[in-house]
Amino acid sequence: MQIIERENLTALFESLKKHGYEIVGPTVRDEVVIYDTLNAVEDLPKGWTDEQEKGIYRLKKRDDEALFGYVLSPHTWKKFLYPPKVKLWEAKRQEKSFTITEPQGDGPKYAFLGVRACELAAIAMQDKIFLEGAHIDPIYKERREKSLIIAVNCGQAAKTCFCPSMNSGPKVTSGFDLALTEVCTPYHHYFVVETGTAKGKDVLKDLSLHPAEESAKESARQVVKNAEDQIERTLKTEGLKENLQANAEHPRWNDVADRCLSCANCTMVCPTCFCSTVEDVTDLTGDHAERWRLWDSCFTMDFSHIHGGNIRSSTKGRYRQWMTHKLASWVDQFGVSGCTGCGRCITWCPVGIDITEEVAVIQKQE
Ligand code: SF4
Ligand code: SF4
Structure with missing residues (x-):
C-alpha cells in the first residue's frame, strides 16, 4: 500500500x-x-x-x-x-437498396x-x-x-x-x-x-x-x-428466494400497490436493472432510418405489452415482478441476487417505499 x-x-x-x-x-x-x-x-x-x-x-x-x-x-x-440512449445502427437509402x-x-x-x-x-x-x-x-x-x-x-x-x-x-x-x-x-x-x-x-x-x-x-x-x-438497515437473505416465489398472492402486494406510483424511479436509479426497449425512427423522405436502444422499466405499461395485451397491467403485478425478479428469479438466472444493498431505490422512491421493509413483512407473515 x-x-x-x-x-x-x-x-x-x-x-x-x-x-x-x-x-x-x-x-x-x-x-x-x-x-x-x-x-x-x-x-x-x-x-x-x-x-x-x-x-x-x-x-x-x-x-x-x-x-x-x-x-x-x-x-x-x-x-x-x-x-x-444509444444508436444501434443507421440505414441510408442508396437507389434501390440500403446501406446499414x-x-x-x-x-x-x-x-x-x-x-x-x-x-x-x-x-x-x-x-x-x-x-x-x-x-x-x-x-x-x-x-x-x-x-x-x-x-x-x-x-x-x-x-x-x-x-x-x-x-x-x-x-x-x-x-x-x-x-x-x-x-x-x-x-x-x-x-x-x-x-x-x-x-x-x-x-x-x-x-x-x-x-x-x-x-x-x-x-x-x-x-x-x-x-x-x-449501517443500520438489514435485509434477511436466508430463504428469501423460496419465500418470495411461494408468496405471489401475499396481501402485502396489494398494500404496496396502494402506495406505489409506478413511476419507475427505483429501476432508473438501480445500478443493476438492465431492461431496455428499441425504437426505430425514419426521416420524412424515407431515405434515412435509425434504430435506438433506450433504458426501459418493468414499471412502464408498454414494457409488458405483448401480442394480445399487457401481461402486467396492475401496479401490484409490476411491483411484485420487480422485487421478485431482483431478489429471487435473478438468482435462478445469474446465480446471484440482483440487489447490492445500495439503498438508492429507497432514497429516490417519491413515496418512500423501502424494499427491506416490504421483504420483512412478507418474510414475517409466511
Ligand atoms: S438497494 Fe438493491 S434494488 Fe435498490 S437500487 Fe440498490 S441494488 Fe437496486
Ligand atoms: S420508485 Fe417507488 S413509487 Fe416509483 S415505481 Fe418504484 S416503488 Fe413505485
Missing part, C-alpha cells in the same frame, strides 16, 4: 489524461452529487456530504474538506457502460473515479448479464474493456445502506484497478492506495508516492469501520 498526498492528487488526474482516459467521477450539480466528466480535482465535491432516508436526499456541508465525503449519487456507473452501418470501436475510454464497494458489485453483476451469457453486448463490452476503475472506500454510510446484508460492502475487496481510502484529519489529508491490476499500476508510475506506514493503514481501516458501524 502507498500514500498519495492530497496535494498530489492533481498528478493522478494528469496521469489519467496522459493515458488517454476521460475521467468520470462525483461532482455537485443542482444540489446533488452526480457522476460526470471531471477536468480537475477542483470538480470533486469538496466538503460536501449527503443525508439520505426513505424518499429524502439532502446535501450538507461537512466540517472538513474531504473530497469523497458523500455516500452515494443517484447516478450509477451503468449510465456510462450501458448508456440510457453500426457505430463500432469509437466508444469512450473512461476512468471511473470514486466507485464504491456496492457499485463494484453492481458492475460485476452487469458483467454477468452483458458479457457472460449467450448474447454478449458489444457496446458494454467495448466500454468495459477500455475502462479503468478507481474505487474509493466508504467512510460513512447513509441510513438507506444495507450492503453488508448483500455481502457487497462497505469495504472494497475486488474488481478495481486502484482502490483509495481517503484519510482527512485537521493535520493531514491523504489517500491510502491499493493496486489491483497492472493497468492501475501503470497509471501510478509517474506519481510521487510513498509507502504507507502501519499508522496510515490503521487510519484507513478506521475509515471503513466508521462506515460499517453506521
Whole structure:
C-alpha cells in the first residue's frame, strides 16, 4: 500500500489524461452529487456530504474538506457502460437498396473515479448479464474493456445502506484497478492506495508516492469501520428466494400497490436493472432510418405489452415482478441476487417505499 498526498492528487488526474482516459467521477450539480466528466480535482465535491432516508436526499456541508465525503449519487456507473440512449445502427437509402452501418470501436475510454464497494458489485453483476451469457453486448463490452476503475472506500454510510446484508460492502475487496481510502484529519489529508491490476499500476508510475506506514493503514481501516458501524438497515437473505416465489398472492402486494406510483424511479436509479426497449425512427423522405436502444422499466405499461395485451397491467403485478425478479428469479438466472444493498431505490422512491421493509413483512407473515 502507498500514500498519495492530497496535494498530489492533481498528478493522478494528469496521469489519467496522459493515458488517454476521460475521467468520470462525483461532482455537485443542482444540489446533488452526480457522476460526470471531471477536468480537475477542483470538480470533486469538496466538503460536501449527503443525508439520505426513505424518499429524502439532502446535501450538507461537512466540517472538513474531504473530497469523497458523500455516500452515494443517484447516478450509477451503468449510465456510462450501458448508456440510457444509444444508436444501434443507421440505414441510408442508396437507389434501390440500403446501406446499414453500426457505430463500432469509437466508444469512450473512461476512468471511473470514486466507485464504491456496492457499485463494484453492481458492475460485476452487469458483467454477468452483458458479457457472460449467450448474447454478449458489444457496446458494454467495448466500454468495459477500455475502462479503468478507481474505487474509493466508504467512510460513512447513509441510513438507506444495507450492503453488508448483500455481502457487497462497505469495504472494497475486488474488481478495481486502484482502490483509495481517503484519510482527512485537521493535520493531514491523504489517500491510502491499493493496486489491483497492472493497468492501475501503470497509471501510478509517474506519481510521487510513498509507502504507507502501519499508522496510515490503521487510519484507513478506521475509515471503513466508521462506515460499517453506521449501517443500520438489514435485509434477511436466508430463504428469501423460496419465500418470495411461494408468496405471489401475499396481501402485502396489494398494500404496496396502494402506495406505489409506478413511476419507475427505483429501476432508473438501480445500478443493476438492465431492461431496455428499441425504437426505430425514419426521416420524412424515407431515405434515412435509425434504430435506438433506450433504458426501459418493468414499471412502464408498454414494457409488458405483448401480442394480445399487457401481461402486467396492475401496479401490484409490476411491483411484485420487480422485487421478485431482483431478489429471487435473478438468482435462478445469474446465480446471484440482483440487489447490492445500495439503498438508492429507497432514497429516490417519491413515496418512500423501502424494499427491506416490504421483504420483512412478507418474510414475517409466511
Ligand atoms: S434494488 Fe435498490 S438497494 Fe438493491 S441494488 Fe437496486 S437500487 Fe440498490
Ligand atoms: S416503488 Fe417507488 S420508485 Fe418504484 S415505481 Fe413505485 S413509487 Fe416509483
